[in-house]
Amino acid sequence: MVEREVAFRMFAKELNDSVLTIHSTIDEAINSDGHTPNYLLTPLGSMVNRVFIVGVITEVDNVGNDIDTWKARIVDPSGAFTIYAGQYQPQAAIFLSSVETPAFVSVVGKVRVYKPDPGTSIISLRPEEIHLADEKMRNDWVIDTAELTLDRVETFSEMLSSCESVPERCECIKNKANSSEISEGICLAIDNYDTGFDYLDEMRSIIKKCIVSIDLAPSSNGEKDMDVVVMELLEELDEGKGVDYLDLLSVANSRNINEKAVDSSVRSLLAKGSCYEPKIGIIRPIS
Numbered sequence: 712m713v714e715r716e717v718a719f720r721m722f723a724k725e726l727n728d729s730v731l732t733i734h735s736t737i738d739e740a741i742n743s744d745g746h747t748p749n750y751l752l753t754p755l756g757s758m759v760n761r762v763f764i765v766g767v768i769t770e771v772d773n774v775g776n777d778i779d780t781w782k783a784r785i786v787d788p789s790g791a792f793t794i795y796a797g798q799y800q801p802q803a804a805i806f807l808s809s810v811e812t813p814a815f816v817s818v819v820g821k822v823r824v825y826k827p828d829p830g831t832s833i834i835s836l837r838p839e840e841i842h843l844a845d846e847k848m849r850n851d852w853v854i855d856t857a858e859l860t861l862d863r864v865e866t867f868s869e870m871l872s873s874c875e876s877v878p879e880r881c882e883c884i885k886n887k888a889n890s891s892e893i894s895e896g897i898c899l900a901i902d903n904y905d906t907g908f909d910y911l912d913e914m915r916s917i918i919k920k921c922i923v924s925i926d927l928a929p930s931s932n933g934e935k936d937m938d939v940v941v942m943e944l945l946e947e948l949d950e951g952k953g954v955d956y957l958d959l960l961s962v963a964n965s966r967n968i969n970e971k972a973v974d975s976s977v978r979s980l981l982a983k984g985s986c987y988e989p990k991i992g993i994i995r996p997i998s
């Protein structure tokens with residue numbers, strides 16, 4: 712029995728920045744479906760076949776014609792994942808047909824790459840498992856994923872720094888990396904994405920943003936955190952379809968709540984996944 716591929720914890724940002732598919736060689740182990748697996752190469756050098764994500768499902772649509780095919784959007788603090796489930800993912804299709812959005816969910820899914828035009832890649836997931844989750848599970852996933860992503864960033868940075876001026880850079884990386892898988896992934900990422908220090912710095916900023924986004928600790932002076940105040944206001948005003956942003960500002964102003972502080976908190980709550988925009992200008996809290 713062949714083991715399943717490892718399910719990577721990966722932020723939407725890194726996954727969606729990826730475009731290159733690495734095809735397996737014929738002598739690799741055949742998986743349980745009778746096919747050799749293919750991998751998506753990320754700009755950080757990971758070769759990904761399956762991922763494990765936790766986020767907020769904000770949209771679900773039946774995009775099928777004769778056969779039901781469900782498309783859903785799941786957000787994390789760095790961006791959004793797209794998932795599809797149809798007749799070959801019956802458990803996931805049933806789940807998506809009945810889930811009420813917004814909701815916290817966890818997904819283990821296979822990565823799929825669709826290339827409608829040369830130079831254009833659309834990344835999606837085919838869920839093998841999908842379940843309801845909660846905010847704590849999402850926050851734990853963000854912390855774990857941030858740590859794992861930062862490890863990949865720092866490993867890549869160390870290889871670049873050590874071998875940047877060496878003529879045979881990939882040979883240098885192979886000699887310094889802890890495994891052939893790591894060195895192969897980094898070399899492929901350099902060759903195909905031109906991953907450099909700028910992208911690594913961008914990913915460090917994304918990781919920091921993701922960690923900060925789940926910090927719901929109260930303020931040190933004992934007053935209510937502004938995010939909590941705005942969240943309570945949203946829940947008070949929401950009648951099931953969300954709150955018009957201008958109405959939120961108007962009510963906040965009538966209660967002597969600073970408009971700029973409200974705007975900042977709304978952005979923070981959106982990043983945390985505590986609320987979302989079903990359409991532009993409408994804010995809906997996630998209870």
